[in-house]
Amino acid sequence: xxxxxxxxxxxxxxxxxxxxxxxxxxxxxxxxxxxxxxxxxxxxxxxxxxxxxxxxxxxxxxxxxxxxxxxxxxxxxxxxxxxxxxxxxxxxxxxxxxxxxxxxxxxxxxxxxxxxxxxxxxxxxxxxxxxxxxxxxxxxxxxxxxxxxxxxxxxxxxxx
Amino acid sequence: xxxxxxxxxxxxxxxxxxxxxxxxxxxxxxxxxxxxxxxxxxxxxxxxxxxxxxxxxxxxxxxxxxxxxxxxxxxxxxxxxxxxxxxxxxxxxxxxxxxxxxxxxxxxxxxxxxxxxxxxxxxxxxxxxxxxxxxxxxxxxxxxxxxxxxxxxxxxxxxx
Numbered sequence: 001x002x003x004x005x006x007x008x009x010x011x012x013x014x015x016x017x018x019x020x021x022x023x024x025x026x027x028x029x030x031x032x033x034x035x036x037x038x039x040x041x042x043x044x045x046x047x048x049x050x051x052x053x054x055x056x057x058x059x060x061x062x063x064x065x066x067x068x069x070x071x072x073x074x075x076x077x078x079x080x081x082x083x084x085x086x087x088x089x090x091x092x093x094x095x096x097x098x099x100x101x102x103x104x105x106x107x108x109x110x111x112x113x114x115x116x117x118x119x120x121x122x123x124x125x126x127x128x129x130x131x132x133x134x135x136x137x138x139x140x141x142x143x144x145x146x147x148x149x150x151x152x153x154x155x156x157x158x159x160x
Numbered sequence: 161x162x163x164x165x166x167x168x169x170x171x172x173x174x175x176x177x178x179x180x181x182x183x184x185x186x187x188x189x190x191x192x193x194x195x196x197x198x199x200x201x202x203x204x205x206x207x208x209x210x211x212x213x214x215x216x217x218x219x220x221x222x223x224x225x226x227x228x229x230x231x232x233x234x235x236x237x238x239x240x241x242x243x244x245x246x247x248x249x250x251x252x253x254x255x256x257x258x259x260x261x262x263x264x265x266x267x268x269x270x271x272x273x274x275x276x277x278x279x280x281x282x283x284x285x286x287x288x289x290x291x292x293x294x295x296x297x298x299x300x301x302x303x304x305x306x307x308x309x310x311x312x313x314x315x316x317x318x319x320x
Contacts, residue, residue, distance in 0.1 A: 029235075073189060111301075112300075139237065140319075144234070144236075
C-alpha cells in the first residue's frame, strides 16, 4: 500500500467508487445523484488536501480529504472525509488511511478534527471510536436512510 | 419593522455591520479580514434564502440566511445565520428576525434547524435557548476568542 497526496489526474479513479458510495445514500449527506463535475468540485476543492491509497497493483482503492472545518478564529480545527472502494472493503485500508490523515493533520498544525455528519448506522463508527473520536452529539432523525428510515447524524471529535 | 426577503441591492447596507461583526472576531468562525466580495459570496450565496429587517426609517438593521445544512438524504435540516447591526442592539430585533426565520424555514419544509458553531460566550446563546434550541454538544476550545482565549463552539438544534 502507498498513501500519497492526490494529483488532479487521480480523480478519474476515485469517481467510480465515490459515485457508488454516494448514490447508495447510506453514509453521505450529499445528493445521491451528484453529477461528476459537482462531485469533483466537492472532493478536489482547492481548500482540500486530498490523499489517495494505491494498492499493490497500483490501483487507487481509497481517498480522503482534510480541510479547515471553520475559518478565522477556529481554522485550527480540521474536517475530513473518507471513502474506501467497496470492492476493497475489509482489508484495513480505511484504518491505514485514517491513521495517515490524522498524523498529516497534526503535522499541518491542526489541533483537533471534527466529523460533522456520521450516519449513526455507519459501520465506520467503530473505527472512529477505536481511533479516539468521541460523539459530541447527535442530530436526531436528520438522515433519511434508504432502508432504516430516519436515523441520527453523529458529530465526532478528537484532539490531535 | 419590516422583515422581507433580501434583494441583491440590499447587500450594500448589510456589509458595513457584517464587516464590523466579523472583524471583531468574537462570534463568527470566518476570517476576520474577509474581503467584501468573499463576504457577499458567503452571505448572498445562491443556496441561501436571505432576509433583511428594515426599521421605521427604512434603514436595514439586521439580516439572516437560511439554507440546507446538508445535502441529499439530510437536506431537510436547515442552517441559519444572523447578524444585527450592533448600533441597533437591544431593541429585540434579533428575536423578531429569529422568529420570522424559524417560521419561514418550517413553511419551506425543513424539519429541524442546526447552528454548527455558536461561540459559547456569545450572549445570543440565551436567545437561542429561549427559542427552544438545545446544545447537542460543544467542540472544546475550538474558537480563539480575542480576549477570552480558547472557548468552545456549541452545536445547537431544534425541531421545526
